[in-house]
Amino acid sequence: MTSLSTKLAELEAAGKPIQVGIIGAGKFGSMFIAQSHRTVGMRLAGIADLSADRALASLKRTGFPEEKYDATASLTIEEGIKAGKTAITTDSAKLIATPGIDVILEVTGNPAAGVRHALLCCEHKKHIVMINVEADVLAGPLLARKANEAGIIYSMAYGDQPALIAEMVDWARTAGFDVVCAGKGTKHLPQYHYSTPDTVWNYYGFTKEQLATGDFNPQMFNSFLDGTKSALEMAAVSNGCDLSPPSDGLRFPPCGVWDLPAVLKPESEGGQCEKKGTVEVVSCMEKDGRWVFNDLRWGVYVVIEAPGEYQRECFKQYGLKTDPSGRYAAQYKPYHLIGLELGVSIATIMCRGEPTGQTKTWAGDVVATAKRDLKAGEKLDGEGGFMVYGKLMPAEDSIAIEGLPIGLAHGIVLKHDVKKDQRLSWADVEYSDKAQAVSVRKEMEVLFRKEFVSKKVNGADGANSTR
Structure with missing residues (x-):
C-alpha cells in the first residue's frame, strides 16, 4: 500500500479526483465523511440518506468544511460535482446512476437495501464497497459474481474487521504459511446472546453523555453484543478467505494476544479449534466476568503454523509469541478504525483495480x-x-x-x-x-x-x- 497516497496525489494533480458517493450517514458513514475532505485525490460527491437533515447533521458534526458542501440540499449530484461541493439526496438510485460517480459506499446496514444497491451498481457500472456486512452475508457470494460479470469491483471495507482479517490472511499465504485460524476480538459472555435493546447499555457501560451524542442506536449496538455481528463478520471472512466456520457456532474463547497461538490451534493438539483453517472470535472477558490480560477487544489476528523445524527456529529467533511447541504463532493488529480508514478501499479500487477483500465462495x-x-x-x-x-x-x-x-x-x-x-x-x-x-x-x-x-x-x- 506504500504507493497509494502517491497515486492519489497524481490524480489530484491531473484534476481527476475520485468521485465518491455514500449511502447512509450513520456512525460508519460519518467516520468516512470526517476524513473524506482531508484525502488528496478524492472527493465526496454526494450523500444519499433517507433523511437530508441527518446527512447535514453528519457533515456538521464531523467538521466537514462548510464551503465544501451544499447546506441547502438543493443541488443535484451533477451540479455538486461541477461546483466542487458535496450534494445531498434522499434518492440512492439517483446517486448510483449519476455518470460522474466512480465508487459507491453502501453503509445502510439494511440487508434488502444493500442487495438493491449492489444490483443497481452492476446496472450502472459503479464499483461498490459493501460496508453492509448484513447484505454481504445474505447474498454476497452471488452479488460478487454478478459484479464480476458487470465488470465492476465488489469490495469489503478497509477499516472494518473482515477486510483487515482478509489482508492478514493474504499476507500469511503470500509468505508461504498455512492459516490455522483467523478472526477478531470482542466483548462477549454466553448470556449476551439473549441481550435486548433494553439491556444493551448496561452491558456496554456507555455513559449518558456518550449516548446523548446521537451516534448510538441500541438495536445496532445490541447486534454487536449478542454475537450476531461477530457471526456475520466471521461468515464474511469464511466466504472471502475460504476458511471453515465452526460446525456449531462461534465459541468466543477468552484469550489475550500472547495466548492466541495456544488457544487457537486444533483441539487434537490442545487448542480450542475443531481443526486447522477456521475462523473464531476471542472474548476480552473470562467466563466469570474478569477482564482478560492483554486482550484483543478491538483488534484482528491470524494464527500461522511453522511448516518445518527451520521456520520454527526463526519464530524463536525473532521473538514471536508461540504456543509451547513453538509451531504456532500469531500476528495481530490491536485496533481498527472502521470508517476513518475507508479511503484505503476507494484508493485500492481506483488506483490498483483491486478490492480490499472480496467474497469468493459460500462457506x-x-x-x-x-x-x-x-x-x-x-x-x-x-x-x-x-x-x-x-x-x-x-x-x-x-x-x-x-x-x-x-x-x-x-x-x-x-x-x-x-x-x-x-x-x-x-x-x-x-x-x-x-x-x-x-x-x-x-x-x-x-x-x-x-x-x-x-x-x-x-x-x-x-x-x-x-x-
Whole structure:
C-alpha cells in the first residue's frame, strides 16, 4: 500500500479526483465523511440518506468544511460535482446512476437495501464497497459474481474487521504459511446472546453523555453484543478467505494476544479449534466476568503454523509469541478504525483495480436463532432485536436445514412456535418470493446447492482447510 497516497496525489494533480458517493450517514458513514475532505485525490460527491437533515447533521458534526458542501440540499449530484461541493439526496438510485460517480459506499446496514444497491451498481457500472456486512452475508457470494460479470469491483471495507482479517490472511499465504485460524476480538459472555435493546447499555457501560451524542442506536449496538455481528463478520471472512466456520457456532474463547497461538490451534493438539483453517472470535472477558490480560477487544489476528523445524527456529529467533511447541504463532493488529480508514478501499479500487477483500465462495452463513420461546403469529424484529440472534454455521449445513438467514428475519410473521435457542427455517415463517432480497437469496441457494452436490460427487471438500 506504500504507493497509494502517491497515486492519489497524481490524480489530484491531473484534476481527476475520485468521485465518491455514500449511502447512509450513520456512525460508519460519518467516520468516512470526517476524513473524506482531508484525502488528496478524492472527493465526496454526494450523500444519499433517507433523511437530508441527518446527512447535514453528519457533515456538521464531523467538521466537514462548510464551503465544501451544499447546506441547502438543493443541488443535484451533477451540479455538486461541477461546483466542487458535496450534494445531498434522499434518492440512492439517483446517486448510483449519476455518470460522474466512480465508487459507491453502501453503509445502510439494511440487508434488502444493500442487495438493491449492489444490483443497481452492476446496472450502472459503479464499483461498490459493501460496508453492509448484513447484505454481504445474505447474498454476497452471488452479488460478487454478478459484479464480476458487470465488470465492476465488489469490495469489503478497509477499516472494518473482515477486510483487515482478509489482508492478514493474504499476507500469511503470500509468505508461504498455512492459516490455522483467523478472526477478531470482542466483548462477549454466553448470556449476551439473549441481550435486548433494553439491556444493551448496561452491558456496554456507555455513559449518558456518550449516548446523548446521537451516534448510538441500541438495536445496532445490541447486534454487536449478542454475537450476531461477530457471526456475520466471521461468515464474511469464511466466504472471502475460504476458511471453515465452526460446525456449531462461534465459541468466543477468552484469550489475550500472547495466548492466541495456544488457544487457537486444533483441539487434537490442545487448542480450542475443531481443526486447522477456521475462523473464531476471542472474548476480552473470562467466563466469570474478569477482564482478560492483554486482550484483543478491538483488534484482528491470524494464527500461522511453522511448516518445518527451520521456520520454527526463526519464530524463536525473532521473538514471536508461540504456543509451547513453538509451531504456532500469531500476528495481530490491536485496533481498527472502521470508517476513518475507508479511503484505503476507494484508493485500492481506483488506483490498483483491486478490492480490499472480496467474497469468493459460500462457506459460512448466519441463521436466525431464537433468544426466547417464540409463538406463532409473532413478527420478527431482526438483527439486534428482542427475538433472535444470528448463529454462524457452515453454508452447506444451512442449506440442509433450510435455515432462515438473519438478514431476512425482520418484519415477517412466524407460522410455528419456536423454542429458545432453536434455529429458524424458511418453513417457520411467512414470506414472499416477490421481495427482491428474498428472490436474490433464493437464487443463490439454488445455485450453490447444485455446486455443493457437484463438489461431493467430484470428491472435493467445502472450505479449503488451510490454503
